[in-house]
Amino acid sequence: MNSKIAKAIRDSKAYLCMECGKCTGTCPVSRYNHGYSPRILVNKAIRSGNHDLLKDKNIWACLTCKLCDERCPAAIEYIDLTLTTRLEAKKIGEGALCSHGGAAQSLMRIMTTPELEQKRLDWIDNDLKTTQQGDVLYFVGCMPYFDILFSDIKVNTLQAARASVKILNKLGITPVVLPQERCCGHDLLWSGDMENFEKLARHNIEEITKSGAKRIVFSCPEGYRTFKIDYPRYFGTHFRVEHITETIARAISNGELKMKNLEKVVTFQDPCRLGRHLRIYDEPRKAITSVPGLQLNEMARSRQRAICCGVSAWMSCSTYSKSIQRARLTEAKETGADLFVLSCPKCEIHFQCAMSDEKAGNDTRIETIQLVTLIADALEDG
Amino acid sequence: MRQGDKKSGDSTIMPNSKNTVTQQSRDKTTGFEPKIVAFCCNWCSYPAADGAGVARLQYPTNIKIVRVMCGGRVTPSFVLKAFELGADGVLVATCHFEDCHYMFGARKAADVHKITERLTAMLGIEKERLKLDWISSAEASKFARVAKEFTETIRKLGPSAIKKSPYATDEIIENE
Structure with a gap:
């Protein structure tokens, strides 16, 4: 077995996998792409060494959104294993479809x-x-x-x-x-x-x-x-x-920012990097709720359960990505919000792309705004 | 007997031939030879280049032609990839708007070219290194002229700052 992969299996505790399949059950990609399963990839890694793992096209389909890590009862760090797998696969000339x-x-x-x-x-x-x-x-x-x-x-x-x-x-x-x-x-x-x-x-x-x-x-x-x-x-x-x-x-806690009234209903998309990767859930919500008049309606799946915007690192964008995006936009729309607050430029690009599709229905069309833009607009002048 | 007509650069169309190596190593000592990638559409500019060859119009061998079905197919990624892999100049050659085989392809190429130009300008690539031109299949002499002029422009500019970046090696993971 490739020593780097072996180390990654140790570090990510992938050997603890009990094959419960919760990762695949929760994975937004697996939901639409039935050929992709994190559980099978973990098994490939720990069972057969890296021979067919590195050549498996599925290692590039992962969004690295960390949703599986959140659900894993054995606390396996799947995305760390994915990262090492990709670094090793690149060395033998494999790569993603960009x-x-x-x-x-x-x-x-x-x-x-x-x-x-x-x-x-x-x-x-x-x-x-x-x-x-x-x-x-x-x-x-x-x-x-x-x-x-x-x-x-x-x-x-x-x-x-x-x-x-x-x-x-x-x-x-x-x-x-x-x-x-x-x-x-x-x-x-x-x-x-x-x-x-x-x-x-x-x-x-x-x-x-x-x-x-x-x-x-x-x-x-x-x-x-x-x-x-x-x-x-x-x-x-x-x-x-x-x-x-x-x-x-922090500035709001210290009373340094004064906001004016903004009568709007909004919902917030937790970006995977900010949320599950770095555990920043409360600060964006604090910023939104500090604007008077602004009502925050949470989506059915928010915070650590938030669904990713469908593409990561400009690769493997497919119909599955579009399905994920449409599902997420529908979820946002269902909250009754007028504004979909985002805090990652890529979320904005991906959702905007899904909405610009002519076939996209009105139930997936919602106005988006970046969180910082929203706050900057709500700032009192002077 | 007609070998005398051929210029020395003919060998460069065969990348694996031994002559290419000697040609390139000679260039290093005698001066800069620009590497230019030309994306030519199948219906106008490529036949123009072909016509230039048939009519024995000389144009520099620095131009390496990539035939695309339509100029509208040339996205920013084509041009950026060429620069990334070490091209000193990129030429996109399409039909005239009125002649486009696909009606709107040449216009699309011009629209996309504006985006590509903004990207390369932001990257700090000199704007002269990227050129869009319209060459119909009957304009073999125009192709030869554009190729010559563009090569001279790039020759004056000198080599591109971007050096071909190889893909991952395991160097720094070793240091970890």
């Missing part, structure tokens, strides 16, 4: 070139205050690229970036925004490309260290997860990181 022709992956790999002089700060409006050197850094992520790449489905993820800077400004913080920031590498890591993930990470670590920032604020949950879990694990970084919802929740 969505959008691999455009997103190409963007990330191009960004590994250190000499590249990106022009990525056009989104910063004149009324937003940012700087090059300072204590607090706002990590934008790939949103400037997403808005161009997905301009056909009219996504505007950069609104969240503007809103984040606006809120930070309101709190008296002028955040550093790096002109040569790179993709955090989250998607490359989860698609098994460790080499390019490392290049991106090293570049980011160097740029951030140069800026002198002591605290990094994220509005993208994937970047946040990568900086909080993966960078320390692989590169031993010690950055103080936080999600913008944590900043907002």
Whole structure:
């Protein structure tokens, strides 16, 4: 057996699998794609070594949404096993089917070139205050690229970036925004490309260290997860990181943010990275409920039971993904909410894509807004 | 007897031939030879390139043609992949709007090209490295001219900053 897989089986406690099948029963992919089963993949890993496991196309179908880990009675960390499996599979030339022709992956790999002089700060409006050197850094992520790449489905993820800077400004913080920031590498890591993930990470670590920032604020949950879990694990970084919802929740507790009335009914989508990966459930809810007039109706499956937006790391997007998205949108609509509050740019892109389908019925059409945008709009002027 | 007509670069169309290696190593010592990927549509630009060959119009061998059924098929991923793998320039050549075999394909290509241009500009790739042109199947001489001009533009710009990035190896997992 491959020693890395063997170690991953030990670390993830996959050998404890009692074949109850709760993982497959709860998995949003298995619900629609009956050929995919986390239980069978765990069994393949512990029984037959890695021979046919690494060549199994199903290892790329996992959303790594961690819902199975939540339900597993043996507390197996399935997604950690998946990550190692993918890293090993990549070495023998296996790979996922990349969505959008691999455009997103190409963007990330191009960004590994250190000499590249990106022009990525056009989104910063004149009324937003940012700087090059300072204590607090706002990590934008790939949103400037997403808005161009997905301009056909009219996504505007950069609104969240503007809103984040606006809120930070309101709190008296002028955040550093790096002109040569790179993709955090989250998607490359989860698609098994460790080499390019490392290049991106090293570049980011160097740029951030140069800026002198002591605290990094994220509005993208994937970047946040990568900086909080993966960078320390692989590169031993010690950055103080936080999600913008944590900043907002703290500011609300301290009475630093004053909100105006907003008569709306909303529902909130827990992104898998922010929720199950990092256990941040209360802060976004605190932010929403602190706006007077705003009513939060929870979906049938929320918090640790929330369903993922259907695609991860720009790969294996399929009709199954669309089914997951439509089911989730229907669930959101059933709460009677006028607004579907999201807090991940990818959730926005994926749901927007599902809704832009001509065949999508009205029961899946709901207006979406990013949480930070909602809060920024509710802020009292002055 | 007609070998004299052929220019030295002919061997580069066979990537595995020994000549290619010598050709490339010679380029390293004598100067920069741009690598250009051209996406040509099946109905206009590709026949134009073909016509240029039949008519023995010379154009630089730096242009490597990828035939696509329609210019509208060329998504940002095609162009980005070419740059990622080390292309110094990318040419997208389609039908004129009025001639498009699929009616709307050339217009779609132009729309998608705008998105690709914005992406490459944001990445910091010089805008001259990406070019969209409309070449009908009767315009063999235009193809040869565009190929020549584009190659010279890229030659002046010099090599692209992006170096081909290999896929994962187990280096840093070892260090863990």
